Amino acid sequence: MRTFPIFVRFDGKPPLVVGGxxxxxxxxxxxxxxxxxxxxxAEGLNPELxxxxAEGKVVMQPAHPDMDQIRGRPLVISATEIEDEDARIAEIARALGVPVNVPDRPALCTAALPAIVDRGEVTVAIGTSAAAPVLAQRLRAWLENELHPRLGDLAELAGQFRERVAGSLAEGTGRRRLWEKIFDGPAAQAMLHGDEETARKLIDREIESAASAGNDAAHAPHGRVFLVGAGxxxxxxxxxxxxRALKAADVVLYDKLxxxxxLELARREAELISVGKAKGAHSVPQPEINALLVARAKAGxxxxxxxxGDPFIFGRGGEELDALRAENIAVEVIPGVTAGAAAAASLQIPLTHRxxxxxxTFVSGHEAGGKAPSFEHLxxxxLASGNNTLVVYMGVTTGAVIAxxxxxxxxxxxxxxxxxxNASRPNERRVATTISTLANDADSLGLNSPAVLIFGEVAGLPAAGAVETILAHEEVARAYA
Incomplete structure (x- = not known):
């Protein structure tokens, strides 16, 4: 992104358009x-201008403005369609630090005009850094259909209650939760359906309830924890x-993978804490992660x-769930797409096939301490009799032993x-081989973690996209013919 989106107020000196x-x-x-x-x-104005x-919305200024006419403007648009004049205006504006836009001349611009979805107090601006304005217009058309026409009315109504909320609740989690409850609940629905009177009564009720709970230490709200699968x-x-959970989070504890x-979907104000693990190198031990979850939740x-992937598939989510339940902390589990399913989807090969x-069967490629798996539980x-697929997680370094x-x-x-x-990511790589080839050469895959290994007849089905194939002898060649 070459431009940073920002909204500009026009309360002071009006913006200037050069050209008529x-x-x-x-x-x-x-x-x-x-x-x-x-x-x-401009020297003259076209009929629309x-x-x-005549309506008092445009005030004509002398053509060819100089520094005095440009200084202090919130925005200047040079639309003379005369190359030298547009360049002169842009040069003056840049020298004065005034944002300037020249239509279809991105090299002269320090400000870009977005495609706008206007809902009164709610404005959505769409920009493409001047790379694809038609795409911006298409996105605008889509959003016009998606955003409720009364969304601006809802925002305006909420604005009328801001001072009261600020006086009733301290800044922070409690206040934000109140607004989330208002916007997600019946008050917002009433306003969007045009029933302002009902919406006001419901907002009044929510504020009174939140203020009462906030002022009663015995009923001070506890925090909550979401165990979320990031896929x-x-x-x-x-x-x-x-x-939605990421947008509501005060704190995000995230894994290395x-x-x-x-992470960019998290709320901007959220505290981001890396607790990533890698094989044999745990940056934050699991008991410390549990303690962090409990402490932050108890702080409201x-x-x-x-x-x-998914919290409950080789993610130690069960241990975190136990720790939170032991402290009576509200917890919700949100599943995620596990790496084995993502790899199969990317390859377009089914993990089961009639x-x-x-x-x-999903298995881990190592045991506690990084040892190769014994598979004593299997x-x-x-499984060797056929008609089964074995998906191995974290098995790159132990693949030969497993094979x-x-x-x-x-x-x-x-x-x-x-x-x-790296299933599903832009740098995804795939390598096809056989059990015997893998068993005889521990380094034959040439892959790094994170990776999953799929053993079974389904791995020989036609895959979508490029797959590197490692051939060791004639039998392998026949397997992939």
């Missing part, structure tokens, strides 16, 4: 959505419930524990294996 033709009229019309008056510097002048990294794979795009905060696999010989143990249990040597690194 159709393009200047379009830009003036846009500014008048928020400005009471626009100054237009002349009409606006494999692609933010588009988050559930809507997970996004949580994608940056996911809304806490999101953001865990890669013809080749009737069951799927009947590997039964050898599967061979010893009776898995066929040419059984296909696909390993996927």
């Amino acid at each position: 033709g159709p393009l200047a009229a379009i830009k003036t019309r846009l500014l008048l959505k928020r400005a009471d008056r626009v100054d237009v510097a 002349s009409s606006l002048e 494999p990294g692609d933010p588009e794979l988050l559930t809507m419930k997970a996004i 949580v994608g940056d795009g996911v 905060r809304t806490v999101v524990r953001l865990k890669g 013809d080749v696999s009737h069951t799927v 009947d590997l010989k039964a 050898q143990r599967l061979l010893e249990a009776g898995f066929r040597e040419a059984l296909p294996v696909i390993a996927v690194e």
Whole structure:
């Protein structure tokens, strides 16, 4: 993003449009959505601008404005469509630190005019850094259909209660929760349906209830914790419930494998705490993570524990749940897309298939302390009989040992294996091999964590996209023919 979105007030000196033709009229019309008056510097005005002048919305200024006419403006738009004049205006504005926009001349601009969705007090501005204005217009059209036409009325009504809320509740979590309850509840619905009287009564009731609870120490609200599955990294794979939790969080404790795009969805004011783990290198021990969750929740905060994949699949979410329940802290679990499912979806191969696999088994590729798994809890010989898919998490470094143990249990040597690194992310890699090849060469995959390994006949089905194939002998070649 080359531009930073910001809203500008037009309460003081009015904005200036340079030019009197159709393009200047379009830009003036846009500014008048928020400005009471626009100054237009031109030798003459086209019919639309002349009409606006007659209404008192446009004040004509001398053409070819100098520094004195530009200084102190909140915004200048040069729309003369004369190259040298537009460049002169832009140079003066930049020298004075005045934001300037020249339509279709991004090199001269220090300010970009967005596509706008106008709902009164609610304004959505869409920009593409001048790279794709038509795309911005398409997004605007979509949002026009998505945003309720009375959204601005709701915002205006809320604004009338701000001082009362500020006087009733201290700034912080309690106040924000009140507003969340208002906007998510029947008061907002009443206003959006045009029933302002009911909406006011309901907001009154919510404020009184929140103030009463806040002033009674015995009923001071405890915090809450969301154990949220962040999925494999692609933010588009988050559930809507997970996004809402992130937007409500005061504190976010996140794992090493949580994608940056996911963290960007958190509330800007939220405290972000990395508690990431990697094999053999735990930055924050699990008991300390549990203690952090409990302490922040007891301080009245809304806490999101953001865990890669799903909280309850090799995520130690059960331990955190136990710790929170032991302290009587409200907790909610929001599932996420686990890496095995994401890898299969990316490859477009099913983990179960009526013809080749009737069951799927998720296992960890290492035990406590980073040791290779013993699989003592599994009947590997039964799994070796076929019609089963084995998905191994955290098995890159132990893949050869795992493959050898599967061979010893009776898995066929040419059984296909696909390993996927960074499933769902832009830097995803896939490697196809067989159990025997993997067992004989611990480094044959050439992948890094995070990765999942899929063992089974489904791994030999046609995959979507590029897959690196490691061939060791004729039997392997036949398996992928």
